[in-house]
Each structure stands twice: as C-alpha cells, then as structure tokens.
Amino acid sequence: MIQLTIIIGYLALLLLLGFGASRFGRGTSKDYLLASHSIGPVLLLLSLFGTTMTAFALVGSTGEAFRRGVGVYGMLASSSGIIHSLCFFVLGVPLWRLGQKYGYRTQVQFFRDRLDSDRIGLVLFPVLVALVIPYLLIGVMSAGLFINVVTQGRVVPGAEGSMTIQNPTFSEGTFPSFLEAGYATPAGSKGGVPRHLASLVICGVVLSYVFFGGMRGTAWANGFQTLLFMVLGVVMFYLLAQQLGGETSFFANLKKLGASIPPEKLTRSDISPWKFLTYMFVPLSVGMFPHLFQHWLTARSAESFKLAVVLHPVFIMIVWVPCILLGVWAAGELVNVPPPVAAEPNKVLAFMVKSTGWPVLAGLLTAGVLAAIMSSLDSQFLCLGTMFSEDVMLHYGGRDRFTDQQHIWTARMFIIAIVGLTYFFSLFEPRQVFTLGVWCFSGFASLFPLAVAALYWRGLTKAGAYAALLTAIGMWFWLFRASGYADDEAYAIAFNVGGTLIEVMPVAPMVLASTLGMIVVSLVTPKPNAATLAKFFPAS
Amino acid sequence: MVKVVWALVLLLIVLHQDLWFWEDQRLVFGFLPIGLAWHMGISMGASLTWLLATWFCWPKGDAHSTAPGDAA
Structure with a gap:
C-alpha cells in the first residue's frame, strides 16, 4: 500500500503543476498551443528529451536487453544520439525559423504552404494521427502494466497447481471480476491495481494537466518529469546494484554483477x-514526429536549440545505460527472474524494482518510470488536439468563425476523443513495447525524406510529396500486417545477394522506397510555382 | 571547419557499426561489456561533434533571432 500511496501522491503533484501552469496562461490559443514561444534552452532541452524518452526507453530497453543483450544500446540509443541531434539541427532550427516567419502551428500548415497544396493535408493529417496512436498505446499499456506489477502481492504456488497471493495490496473481489481478470491466474491482477484501471488513471491524469495547462503545463510537467526520471533512474541503478550484488562496495557489486x-x-x-546497420534508420522518425514539431515551435529563439542539440546524446546515455545493464543482469544467475516474468520482458524492470522489497523505494522508482511515460503522452495528446483544431476545424470551418476560446475547447475535445480511442486499443492483448515502438518509429522515419526535401530541395513537387506519403504509409501498413501487427518480433525483410541471405529492418526499404517515389515523381511532374520557391528559398 | 564537422558525423556513423567488437566478451573495468562501453563512447563523441556543429555550423543570422513580440 505504501508504494501505491507514493504513486497517488506523485500523480496529485502533476495535477497541481498543470493547474499552476494554467494560472500563468494568457488565455489565448497561441499560449495554450505553443506557450507563446516562451520556452528557453533548459526547458526546451528537458521537454524535447522527455518527449522522446518514453516507456520504450525504460521498460522496453530493459526487457529487450534481457532478451537480446547489450547490443540493444547500439541498436537505438547511440544511433539516436547521432540522428536525433542531427534532426534538431537540420530540421528543427529551420522549421522554427519558418514557423516564426509564417505563423505555423502544425506540420500540416507548413506542408500545405510549402507544397502549395491544400489537399496534402487530407492525406498527411490521417497518416500522422494513425502513426501517433501506436506510440500513445505503448505509453498507456506500459504504465498500466508497471503499476500492476509493483503493487501485486507475492505469488505462491498452492495445492493442485493453484496459486495464492501473499501480502496483496487489494484482496480478491475489491474490483469487478472483469478488471481482476482471474485474480491469481497468470493474467490476473494478483492483488495489484488492475492493469486496465491503472492505465485509465494515467490517461485521466495526463488528460487533466494537458486540458488545463496546455503547452505551458505540458512543458513544465515534462521538465519536472525528465529531471525526476533521470535522477530516479540513476538512484534505481545504484540501489539495485547494491542489493543484487550483496557486497559492501558499489564497484565490487558492479564487478560481481558484470561477471554474472x-x-x-x-x-x-x-x-x-545488417539488421543492426538498418536500425540506424529508425531514429530518423524524430524528424517527422508531430509532437516534436510543436515543441520546436515553442522555442524562444534559435539559440535555445543549442543546448538540446549538444546534450541530447549524453542524456540518452544516462537513461539507457542503467536500463541495459539491469536487463542483462536480470538474465544472469544473481537475479532469479521467474518464468512467467521471463516470458513477458515488459515486466522485467517492474519485477526488479519490486524485488527490492522496499515499498518506499518501489513507489519512488515507479514514479520515475511513470514520469518518463507521461512526459511523452502529454505532448502527443496536446499535439493531436492542436492538429485537429488548426488543420481541420479552423482550416475548413474558417478562422474568423471561431473565437479563441472555441478554438481551445475544440482542441480539448479532440484530445479527449483520442485518449478514449487509445485506451480502448490498450484493452486488447498487449504487444512487446520494444517491437511496437520500432514499428511506430519506422512509419515516421519513412516520412523523413519528405521533411528534408521540403526544406532543402527546390525540385520537390506536390505530386512527389503525395508519392512519398502514399508509398510510406502503404508500405508501412503492408509490412506491419505481414508481421502479424507486431506479433512476429523478429520480422525482417530478407534478400538473397549472391547466395548470402541478408536481413534488414523493414524501415530500410520503407525509407528508400518513399525517397525513390518522391524523387522520380517530382522529376516528371510540374515544378512548384516561382512565388512558392521564392518564399521558401529566398537566397537562390 | 564545417566540412570537418560533417566528416565527424559520418565517422560516427561508420564507427557505430563496430564489427570488431561484435563477439567480444571482455569487460572494461571488470564490469562493463566492451560493446556497450564502445557505444557509450559513440554517445559522448556525438555530443562533442554536435558541440562543434553549434560553434562552427550554426546558420548565420539565427544567433539572436527571437520570437517577435514574446517575452519569457
């Protein structure tokens, strides 16, 4: 019960932060959606980092390292250190500049203007929303799972194959049977907060502070949560090493665990x-995340980006390295991961946190993990609300027909609808966080060539942009379906080159095909008009 | 210097594919798998490279531009 009290206290603190931010709001849609472009370098660094680090980085990386070893760090963390900052630098700064100059609030507004095509929004909007939903799902699903595992009782085998639960947080029958899902069965709540109830509470908390605090509340909450999960992550690593190693010196424990x-x-x-190499394409997704685009626009100045560009790789290292080491330690003989947990790597980190046997610590560490998850969910929720109100309601309904308050309330209503939809999807059988995350990022990565071309290639045509978009989403859906909707965790594209079988990640052909489609179609279709080119390439 | 920075970015991408440590089981300082230690080095190298990029490759004219009419 102690850990649950700490979790509830933490969630209450976040709500206070959201309400506090709303008191500083200026009551305009510009303030609600973009915090009036007032975010300085430190908060921009923390909010960009917190937004890109989600359940994937903590829960997913530990579970994947448990399954596949230390190579997981190279697959996504060190590559992201290179590629994310590259995206902030070559896309974030110029897009911020254009956003300032022409008043963009969403990606769709930029692409409509750049391509001189109103209808591109009709394709881009649903594609972006469809790709963000699996990303949201990862967070909602992981948060529920994590809270459930750390509040569970101890499972003890009983007579005739039955199981009993010792020291549960909640006794059987506290919640309706559909939430307890069999209580002491492998899929049951086992005396913890039922997974679906925990997910619902997390959705409600994030929704509340986004609802009232808007972008300012989101940025503040992100900054606070990013600091929290970084500090608690390091604390968690230290304490788990001390407990698992059993020696007095921290260094002796590291050596003992390393040897195991x-x-x-x-x-x-x-x-x-080849798969490792082609994983390098996955972090390109950052270039097309709509929620990052919105965060870029919140910057006070171009200078604000510098800190984020420089420190992002090291911040990734600080968060990922402890998780990777915990994952590979869990695979060793000093951590006795029971078979039901080993069969579900998403639960490995929660199991280790719980295994400390210190409820206060387990509660604080859970707050740290939830901080990482919620600092992404909030930006994604807000971004989708912004996109709907700007790209659909105001664009088609007429900007003059709605007041600023109606604008804000429309964004809020759409956010509620998206939260509801995501929660509905989370009720189904969970997928591996890591695998689902990679699929989601792959979809966004395949749109990266379009973002680069829009900024740096005068020859990009509207038809070329359609070709890139349709190729990317078509291939993504086709390959995602072929993988059993992320059920086949090892899914790869195999080529036979001179008798050698080469397997690459699906993201590689997706990025190459969308690039090829964009270039070929742009070369054979009418060029953009001179006024548009002069607007976006004034020096040439 | 701009070309040097972009060459460093390419070098990081090449060094990231460290086939030479693929099967190496050594532990650095007795606890850190060498493959992981190498990639931590890549992360730190990336930060240094991007620091150089902000010094030498930052777009001209952006240094002091701020959002018009907005205060912190």
Missing part, C-alpha cells in the same frame, strides 16, 4: 550486422 552476465548477452551474437 551470460556470455551471449555480452555480445551481439544474436543480432545480424
């Missing part, structure tokens, strides 16, 4: 070099 890592988890023997 199974040999195959020390290497990348289970990862093909």
Whole structure:
C-alpha cells in the first residue's frame, strides 16, 4: 500500500503543476498551443528529451536487453544520439525559423504552404494521427502494466497447481471480476491495481494537466518529469546494484554483477550486422514526429536549440545505460527472474524494482518510470488536439468563425476523443513495447525524406510529396500486417545477394522506397510555382 | 571547419557499426561489456561533434533571432 500511496501522491503533484501552469496562461490559443514561444534552452532541452524518452526507453530497453543483450544500446540509443541531434539541427532550427516567419502551428500548415497544396493535408493529417496512436498505446499499456506489477502481492504456488497471493495490496473481489481478470491466474491482477484501471488513471491524469495547462503545463510537467526520471533512474541503478550484488562496495557489486552476465548477452551474437546497420534508420522518425514539431515551435529563439542539440546524446546515455545493464543482469544467475516474468520482458524492470522489497523505494522508482511515460503522452495528446483544431476545424470551418476560446475547447475535445480511442486499443492483448515502438518509429522515419526535401530541395513537387506519403504509409501498413501487427518480433525483410541471405529492418526499404517515389515523381511532374520557391528559398 | 564537422558525423556513423567488437566478451573495468562501453563512447563523441556543429555550423543570422513580440 505504501508504494501505491507514493504513486497517488506523485500523480496529485502533476495535477497541481498543470493547474499552476494554467494560472500563468494568457488565455489565448497561441499560449495554450505553443506557450507563446516562451520556452528557453533548459526547458526546451528537458521537454524535447522527455518527449522522446518514453516507456520504450525504460521498460522496453530493459526487457529487450534481457532478451537480446547489450547490443540493444547500439541498436537505438547511440544511433539516436547521432540522428536525433542531427534532426534538431537540420530540421528543427529551420522549421522554427519558418514557423516564426509564417505563423505555423502544425506540420500540416507548413506542408500545405510549402507544397502549395491544400489537399496534402487530407492525406498527411490521417497518416500522422494513425502513426501517433501506436506510440500513445505503448505509453498507456506500459504504465498500466508497471503499476500492476509493483503493487501485486507475492505469488505462491498452492495445492493442485493453484496459486495464492501473499501480502496483496487489494484482496480478491475489491474490483469487478472483469478488471481482476482471474485474480491469481497468470493474467490476473494478483492483488495489484488492475492493469486496465491503472492505465485509465494515467490517461485521466495526463488528460487533466494537458486540458488545463496546455503547452505551458505540458512543458513544465515534462521538465519536472525528465529531471525526476533521470535522477530516479540513476538512484534505481545504484540501489539495485547494491542489493543484487550483496557486497559492501558499489564497484565490487558492479564487478560481481558484470561477471554474472551470460556470455551471449555480452555480445551481439544474436543480432545480424545488417539488421543492426538498418536500425540506424529508425531514429530518423524524430524528424517527422508531430509532437516534436510543436515543441520546436515553442522555442524562444534559435539559440535555445543549442543546448538540446549538444546534450541530447549524453542524456540518452544516462537513461539507457542503467536500463541495459539491469536487463542483462536480470538474465544472469544473481537475479532469479521467474518464468512467467521471463516470458513477458515488459515486466522485467517492474519485477526488479519490486524485488527490492522496499515499498518506499518501489513507489519512488515507479514514479520515475511513470514520469518518463507521461512526459511523452502529454505532448502527443496536446499535439493531436492542436492538429485537429488548426488543420481541420479552423482550416475548413474558417478562422474568423471561431473565437479563441472555441478554438481551445475544440482542441480539448479532440484530445479527449483520442485518449478514449487509445485506451480502448490498450484493452486488447498487449504487444512487446520494444517491437511496437520500432514499428511506430519506422512509419515516421519513412516520412523523413519528405521533411528534408521540403526544406532543402527546390525540385520537390506536390505530386512527389503525395508519392512519398502514399508509398510510406502503404508500405508501412503492408509490412506491419505481414508481421502479424507486431506479433512476429523478429520480422525482417530478407534478400538473397549472391547466395548470402541478408536481413534488414523493414524501415530500410520503407525509407528508400518513399525517397525513390518522391524523387522520380517530382522529376516528371510540374515544378512548384516561382512565388512558392521564392518564399521558401529566398537566397537562390 | 564545417566540412570537418560533417566528416565527424559520418565517422560516427561508420564507427557505430563496430564489427570488431561484435563477439567480444571482455569487460572494461571488470564490469562493463566492451560493446556497450564502445557505444557509450559513440554517445559522448556525438555530443562533442554536435558541440562543434553549434560553434562552427550554426546558420548565420539565427544567433539572436527571437520570437517577435514574446517575452519569457
């Protein structure tokens, strides 16, 4: 019960922060959606970092390292350090400048203007929303799962194969049976907060502070939560190392735990070099995340980006390295991960946190994990509300027909609808956080060539942009379906080159095909008009 | 210097594909798998490279531009 009290206290604190931010609001849609472009370098760094680090970075990376070893860091963390900052630098800064100059609030507004095509929004809007929903799903699903595992009782095998629960937070029958899902069965709540109820509460809390605080509340909450999950992540690593190692010195514990890592988890023997190489395409997704686009626009000045560009790779390292080490330690003999947890790697981190046996610590560490998850959910919710109100309601309804308050309330209503939809999807059978995350990022990555071309290639035509978009989403859906909607965790595209089988991540052909489609179609279709080119390429 | 910075970015991408440590089971300082230690080095190298990029490759004219009419 202690850990649950801490979790509830933390959630209450976030609500206060959201309400506090709303008191500083200026009551305009510009303030609600973009915090009046007032975000300085430190808060921009923290909010960009908090937004890109989600359940994927903590829950997913630990589980994946438990399964596949230390190579997981190279697959996504070190590559993201190079690519994310590259995207902030080559896309974020110029888009911020254009946003300031022409008043853009969403990606769709930029692409409509740049391509001189109103209808591009009709394709881009649903594509972006469809790709954000799996990303939201990862957070909602992981938060519920994590809270459930850390509040569960101890499972003890009983007579005739039955199981009993010792020291549960809630006794059987506290919640309706559909929430307890069999209580002591493998899929049951086992005395913890039922997964679906925990997910619902998390959705409600994030929704509340986004609802009232808008972008300012989101940025403040992100900054606070980013600091919290970074500090608590390091604390968690230290305390778990001390407990699992059992020696008095921290360094002695590190050595003892290092020696316990199974040999195959020390290497990348289970990862093909081609798959590893093509994982490099996945972080390109940052270039087309609509919620990051919106965060870029909140910057006070171009200078504000510098801190984020420089420190982002090191921040990734601070968060990922402890998670990767915890994952490979969990695979060793010093951590006795029971088979039901081993079968669901998403639960490995929660199991380790719970295994400390210190409820206060478990509560604080859970707050840290929830901080990472919610600092992404909030930006994504707000962004979708912004997109609907700007790109659909105001664009088609007429900007003069609605007051600023109606504008804000429309964004809020759409956010509620999206939260409801995401929660509905989270009720179904959960997928591996890591696998689902990679699919979601792959979809956005395949739109990256379009973002680059829009800023740097005069030859990009509207038809070329349609070709890139339709190729990207068509291939994404086709391959996602072929993987059993992320059910096949090892899904890859295989080529036979001179008798050698080469397996690449689906993202590689997706990015190459959308690039090719965009270039070929742009070369054979009418060029953009001179006025548009002069607007976006004034020096040439 | 701009070309040097972009060359460093390319170098990081090449060094990221460290086939030479693929099957290496050594532990650095007795606890850190060498493959992980190498990629931590890539992360730090990336930060340094981007620091150079902000010094030498930052778009001209952006240094002091701010949002018009907005205060912190």
